[in-house]
Amino acid sequence: AQSVAQPEDQVNVAEGNPLTVKCTYSVSGNPYLFWYVQYPNRGLQFLLKYITGDNLVKGSYGFEAEFNKSQTSFHLKKPSALVSDSALYFCAVRALTGGGNKLTFGTGTQLKVEL
Amino acid sequence: AAGVIQSPRHLIKEKRETATLKCYPIPRHDTVYWYQQGPGQDPQFLISFYEKMQSDKGSIPDRFSAQQFSDYHSELNMSSLELGDSALYFCASSSNRALDTFGSGTRLTVV
Numbered sequence: 234a235q236s237v238a239q240p241e242d243q244v245n246v247a248e249g250n251p252l253t254v255k256c257t258y259s260v261s262g263n264p265y266l267f268w269y270v271q272y273p274n275r276g277l278q279f280l281l282k283y284i285t286g287d288n289l290v291k292g293s294y295g296f297e298a299e300f301n302k303s304q305t306s307f308h309l310k311k312p313s314a315l316v317s318d319s320a321l322y323f324c325a326v327r328a329l330t331g332g333g334n335k336l337t338f339g340t341g342t343q344l345k346v347e348l
Numbered sequence: 349a350a351g352v353i354q355s356p357r358h359l360i361k362e363k364r365e366t367a368t369l370k371c372y373p374i375p376r377h378d379t380v381y382w383y384q385q386g387p388g389q390d391p392q393f394l395i396s397f398y399e400k401m402q403s404d405k406g407s408i409p410d411r412f413s414a415q416q417f418s419d420y421h422s423e424l425n426m427s428s429l430e431l432g433d434s435a436l437y438f439c440a441s442s443s444n445r446a447l448d449t450f451g452s453g454t455r456l457t458v459v
Contacts, residue, residue: 265445276452277391277438284446323390327445334379334404335393336440336448 235260237324239339246314246346254309254342256324265327266307267336268298270320277323283307294318314346350374352441352451360457361429369424369454373441379403380422381448382414385436397422429458 236259246252258264268280281292283300291297298309307324324339353372361367373380379398383391393406397416408414411429416422426433434457440448 267448269450274455277440277450279447279449282447334396334398334445335381335406336383336391337393338390340390 235264235326235328235337237326237337237339239322239324239342241342242340243343243345246344248316248346248348249313252309252311252314252318252344252346254322254324254344256307256309256339257305258307258324258326259305260326260328262328266298266300267325267327268292268296268307268309269323269325269338271323271341272320280309280322314344316346316348319344319346352439352449354437354439354451354454356454357452358455358457360459362459363429363431365429365458367426367429367456369426369437369439369456371422371424371439371441371451373420373422373439374443374449377420377441377443377449379442380416380420381440381442382408382422382424383438383440385438385453386432387435389435391438394424426456431458434458 238257266283269277281290283290288300296311321341323341325336355370381396382394385391394408395414396404400416411427414424436453438453440450442448
């Protein structure tokens with residue numbers, strides 16, 4: 234079985250400061266890892282993914298994430314937060330092979346960026 | 349670029365009624381997924397189809413059924429609706445395991 238843990242329900246950060254949203258995963262074999270963002274009453278918007286290759290992946294809107302296999306983590310980061318980044322962030326995992334097709338999501342982290 | 353289209357955007361039904369949600373995947377995407385997101389919850393996988401055949405099944409109630417048609421659009425049929433079925437239902441499509449594109453969702457409210 235595959236699972237994702239997002240240990241923080243909410244992260245508060247001041248605009249202009251760096252932000253980190255944490256994610257750890259469990260999956261058999263190698264993972265596909267994703268970050269999605271959800272604004273209120275909206276769909277899931279893709280931010281970035283890790284499939285293979287460089288452990289640091291860069292995505293939309295200045296976000297990046299670092300894949301750490303030994304710690305089974307895929308934390309989302311941004312060097313300088315904006316108020317408009319305030320939203321709900323989901324980490325998700327899919328097994329590279331086998332394990333079915335489904336994405337398994339974490340419980341989400343509400344990011345609040347304040348002036 | 350074309351996205352995943354879901355209809356309707358909003359749906360209000362009474363208990364014990366039926367509902368049909370539709371999903372039109374991105375052209376040439378061969379896989380469709382359905383997810384249910386309850387209030388304040390993370391999306392939960394319901395069911396998926398690959399090339400019009402069911403490929404994986406999650407926590408989908410027996411009252412729900414789904415299929416993918418020859419034009420690759422998919423429908424989620426929900427019968428004997430319960431208050432607890434009120435949720436945001438997402439459809440996603442993919443042409444490989446590397447990226448799923450989600451629709452904007454259908455918000456179902458059961459009253």
